[in-house]
Amino acid sequence: MEKKNIDWGSIGFGYIPTDYRYVANFKDGKWDEGTLTTDPNVTLNECACVFQYAQTVFEGMKAYTTEDGHIVTFRPDLNAERFANSARRLEMPVFPEDRFVDAVVQTIKANEAYVPPYGSGATLYVRPYMFGSNPVIGVKPADEYQFRILTTPVGPYFKGGAKPITIRVTDFDRAAPHGTGHIKAGLNYAMSLHAIMDAHRQGYDENMYLDSATRTKVEETGGANFIFVTKDNTVVTPKSNSILPSITRRSLIYVAEHYLGLKVEEREVYLDEVKDFAECGLCGTAAVISPVGKIVDHGKEICFPSGMEEMGPTTKKLYETLTGIQMGRIEAPEGWIKVIE
Numbered sequence: 001m002e003k004k005n006i007d008w009g010s011i012g013f014g015y016i017p018t019d020y021r022y023v024a025n026f027k028d029g030k031w032d033e034g035t036l037t038t039d040p041n042v043t044l045n046e047c048a049c050v051f052q053y054a055q056t057v058f059e060g061m062k063a064y065t066t067e068d069g070h071i072v073t074f075r076p077d078l079n080a081e082r083f084a085n086s087a088r089r090l091e092m093p094v095f096p097e098d099r100f101v102d103a104v105v106q107t108i109k110a111n112e113a114y115v116p117p118y119g120s121g122a123t124l125y126v127r128p129y130m131f132g133s134n135p136v137i138g139v140k141p142a143d144e145y146q147f148r149i150l151t152t153p154v155g156p157y158f159k160g161g162a163k164p165i166t167i168r169v170t171d172f173d174r175a176a177p178h179g180t181g182h183i184k185a186g187l188n189y190a191m192s193l194h195a196i197m198d199a200h201r202q203g204y205d206e207n208m209y210l211d212s213a214t215r216t217k218v219e220e221t222g223g224a225n226f227i228f229v230t231k232d233n234t235v236v237t238p239k240s241n242s243i244l245p246s247i248t249r250r251s252l253i254y255v256a257e258h259y260l261g262l263k264v265e266e267r268e269v270y271l272d273e274v275k276d277f278a279e280c281g282l283c284g285t286a287a288v289i290s291p292v293g294k295i296v297d298h299g300k301e302i303c304f305p306s307g308m309e310e311m312g313p314t315t316k317k318l319y320e321t322l323t324g325i326q327m328g329r330i331e332a333p334e335g336w337i338k339v340i341e
């Protein structure tokens with residue numbers, strides 16, 4: 001199939017509409033059969049539950065071309081499961097997990113011309129989402145919902161190398177209300193907008209959020225989980241019920257243990273011990289791992305020995321192994337790569 005004439009290396013992370021999107025509607029207690037459409041617009045009543053009470057959840061994943069020319073996506077079953085958990089927490093009907101994966105496949109296939117070629121660094125970002133669509137004025141869940149999937153091509157995350165970033169420890173909470181941080185719901189991201197803009201105005205790339213109860217434990221950033229490496233090369237990642245269970249983090253932990261033979265600890269991580277780690281990275285679908293060079297805790301600097309020029313050595317191995325698996329250069333564990341065609 002002929003690809004669209006897009007300069008894949010120069011696009012950023014913005015919305016570029018593609019030809020097709022997926023839509024399914026929930027009404028009278030059941031989902032309809034769903035369909036692909038070319039219409040990018042959604043028309044809703046002014047009193048739709050999503051507008052009044054932010055009843056909306058989403059997912060984020062990528063489709064890309066492997067070294068041998070297949071279009072694939074990475075572990076979409078885990079996005080389906082997390083989406084179902086997010087929906088349950090907001091009293092929304094679950095879009096069946098097998099149908100979720102099938103709809104993702106259909107949408108990617110229909111937009112094949114927008115899946116960037118291997119080696120470009122660009123990908124087709126896939127955004128499934130769902131919202132309460134009927135009018136609601138008393139505080140209660142909607143009765144009708146729309147599930148949609150949009151896709152948009154996005155450029156390489158790192159242009160000209162993965163430069164370590166600087167983050168700050170923030171007094172804001174990422175998620176609202178507290179205890180909902182494990183779900184991917186618009187309300188949590190709305191609550192993080194002020195914190196991230198404030199961090200940028202102060203010259204930081206990201207926020208490190210602490211647990212809201214004691215403010216002593218590391219949670220995550222606005223869009224990624226933490227991964228640390230100790231001086232004796234153990235991979236440590238925070239365990240918390242109020243961080244998003246990152247699919248990238250879960251995959252990196254597996255890679256650390258089973259591909260690189262490293263010791264892994266998923267446990268509570270105290271802010272006090274961060275200064276003793278050798279490496280720090282942020283993991284998520286967008287970048288796989290983004291190295292962190294410096295953390296500023298209310299004026300006090302923590303500088304990692306890996307520095308501000310490049311990724312630390314273990315972070316780099318993790319990054320290269322996982323991206324190798326994703327791109328088909330290294331054999332993947334069973335079920336990780338969903339081939340679209």
Ligand SMILES: Cc1ncc(COP(=O)(O)O)c(C=O)c1O
Nearest residue numbers: 223224225244246247248284285
């Ligand atoms: C708050 C938050 N944490 C972590 C992640 C990383 O999750 P994943 O690896 O599944 O992309 C994301 C991704 O969007 C996120 O929004």
